[in-house]
Amino acid sequence: MSDSATHAAPPAMPGAPPANPPLPVPQAMAYMGAAVVLALSQGLGQGFVSTNIPQIAGDLGITTTDASWLMAAYMIPRASLPLMLIKIRTQYGLRRFAEIGIIVYVVVAFASVWINDFRSAVVVQFLSGASAAPLSTLAFMYMLEPLAPQWKMRLGLPIAMAVLMAGPTLARVVSPALIGDGGLTWVHLTALGMAMVSLMLVFRLPLRPVPHMKVIQPMDFVSFLLIGAGFAGLTISFVMGPIHYWTDLPWIGLLLAASVASLALAVAIELNRSAPLLDIRWLASPAIVHLAATLFLFRLILSEQSTGAPRMFQLLGVAPSQMTGLFAVITFASLLGGLACVAWIKPQRVPVFHLIALLLIAVGAYMDSHSTIDTRPAQMVVSQVLIGFAGMLFMPPAMMAGLISALAKGPQYLLSFVIVFIATQSLGGVFGSGLFSTLINHRQAAHYQVLIEELGTSEPIVAQNIAIRSAGLAGQMPDLAARKLQAMSQIAQDASNQAYVMAYNDAYRLTCLIALLAAAALLLHLLRDLLAARMRPAEPNNPEPTS
Template sequence: MSGQAAAPAPPPGLQLRRALPYAAASAILALTQGLGQGFVSVNIPQIAGDLGITATEASWLMAVYMIPRATLPLMLIKLRTQFGLRRFAEVGIVAYLLVSFAAVWISDLRSAVVVQALSGIASAPLSTLAFLYMLEPLGPAWKMRLGLPMALALISAGPLLARVISPALLGDGGLTWMHLTALGLAMVSLAVVFRLPLTPVPHEKVLRPMDFVSFALLSVGFGGVIIACVMGPIHWWTAAPWIGWMLAAAVASLTAVVVIELHRKAPLFDVRWLASPEIVHLTVALFLFRLILSEQSTGAPRMFQILGVAPSQMTGLFAVICLASLLGALACVGWMRAGREPQFHLVALLLVAAGAWMDAQSTIDTRPEQLLVSQAMISFAGMLFLPPAMMAGLGAAMRKGPNYLLSFVIVFLSTQSIGGMLGSGAFSTLINGRQAQHLQLLAEQVPATSPLAAADLAGRMAALAPQIADPALRRAQAVALLAQDAANQAYVMAYNDAYFLTFLISAAAAAALLLHVFRDWLAARIAKPEAESPP
């Protein structure tokens, strides 16, 4: 018999009848957080109208919501470890319920900004709780293979479902019904958290005074980048000097964080590990793919909005996108294994490239039904990419030790939250710039004095004759409609340029991945005979 005690066996998963409630709780928590975020991001014009403010002012609501969502999870991990999982869950969900109740009484921009900032703070624990409730009933072998893809799919489904159900809620009861729906979900989540306790973890004193200094500087840095990405395309980057000053302050704050963490004996996150080739490669891959996926979150919805497509006409498209995301998660459950990340990522990049190329053929007459297949391919690809990448990152962190989990969280948050906002800002900036160029080219190719423009204008005036008797007003209205059609055509051409750029980036990334895999295969083949040769 060995003198050493055998390592304890890992705990098995719960029985199916006990596991299903935890899976349902994970779905409720994920949808509560996702719908709360989606109700704001997809209804900015309606919120602006309800509060009597401009859409530009209403965009601040999204910015102040995303800042704590991007930074707070880092500290929540330490808070959970120091004060206990149970207290963390109960305090987090009670705070979210109170903020959801306060949202019902929003009446102006100031109160809306305050409530949205609090909502971002209070909703930050919900994503973590959704993960924990999905992993809780599963055995070790299934936590990564089943729990991780399904939790990610449920979290990503919330904003998509918000686009599906928002038209019905706004049509029946306006923003009040939207806020009441969020409040109802928060109340259900509260009951779920108190009814289904999570397995407690040992408490450990991990918070240090310098952690709060690093976190404050990190929040300033991330917050500056997020606000600039939201407001830059709206105000235009060079037209508002405060955006440049904010970006400079953000860079200075992030630089200060790196300097502080490099000189700490117990850093909040390990900068040297983050700069290692393996983690840099993972960071670049996550960041690049998040930028690519901005084609779906920023591209098609805004293009259809410009073309006059009502939100209720896009519900079918987003329902298909949501379904494709869930199917992608199921594909990960069936085939995801450690070491298969390159194959998953290659398929995902090829699907995005194919979908973006299909979208690049859009015209002014394109409607959501024509993009069902391409957008479903991109959504499916997104879920094929993220779980294997996250599994690889978590594996790399856990091989170094549990303390490196916070360092990986920094990588994941910066690439997903910051990458998503940066991708949206870059996509919108590209669209605005290309639209202006295309509009100028259209004006040069078809001047107002050309026979083609004169014939089009005459046809529009004839169509307006039964409605407008005054010839001068009729001509002015016809000219305005002609200019609007030209602007819409320029926007579609700009979106096609952005879609085609997404295709080129995805195809180039797929080619680079193939070369990387071939290099690794060649190196392993060369090293094998050397290892087998006798000394």
């Protein structure tokens, strides 16, 4: 999931719609439809950036390495801005928050149509990430607005999360058709069109007002700036680290150290405040640490789908238009996972949902670990569907459990839970992608070295292969020496591709192993709870009083 799910909350919290009577069915459907449009607008906007980095680089005349800064610029505000958005929404009102947020989003979407150089693109992408952060909040609020209290968690939460999580994958489906031969113009216009439709819906279907509360304190801004700086440094490091390799540029290590120092200073300040922005002591409690570790681990292993298969196919020369069918069925599987949550989600079933999700991911990753250089998207449909379905089986129950735990302590703990979800999902996605890419680069180099050595020890076979390839190039290149060099280059490229596929297989196997270990740990945890419940002495029955 994406980090966009972090702003949902039950209607009882400050700043959220009160428990008003349900709306009439036509009006309720209109609000839920508006939620879907808002969620798709946010999800597609994020997906258009991450999916089209090579095309953006070509449009701006920069390298793909430089273009990766655009993804970092987009993700930085998405990781930290929600911390203040909840308080801003509570203090200044939900309706004003919605209207100003969507206006800013439209203005930034309009500006993105006109970017023509790298610097302006970085600025616009940063503003896009900042303006998209309220959109996920609005998607949840519009989905929860018309529902009766008993359906807000069971129906509203899974559907909103399903659409939000499906947005980036759906962007991979529609991007090739939008790009065509005209560059990114239609991509930007589509994002602008979605933003303008969202603007119309927000003003045409206003959210019901809620009481304002003065909750913002001056020290909140100090803590927010420190946390934002720490998150920004971590995001940049894990986006750029695998590209330049971690030890090649000294500033990556310095930035990581500065990020940790900034977060440590924020924790020190929050521990000594009477009304902290985040309750650090509650966040450090065993139950919340366990929840955070679970969310973070799951976000890491889900990187197999967002970072694994698409990049492997890109390296094998598969065009984006040839992958649209695969991503279409992944999107459909995610939506089915959301519907499964609607049908069976209950607080006591959360461990069962998580266990099933982990097992499905393990099966899917194991199936992917048998890839070859001839593997194409059609061969990965089943495995990727299992992983996409598992993602939606995990996220809504996990978020529901966290919200229940936070609100059981009091509405003021909601913001502390939000930071847990942001850190594990937004940063977890960036960390997962960075670690996955680092592992691929390391294993590819190792496998390539072995393959080159094997080619050197089988010279007759290599010579025969060069002769066959040279003969095949005779009609294109009359010079024998040039044909031989081209044949040798093709063999080296094939070895590199084979090394990459072997590296991805290693990563898929590691993902499978981590999912199985997590499932085993969850089973042991459930078994321990079951044994503890059975060994607990029964409460003695009170005897009847005697006369």
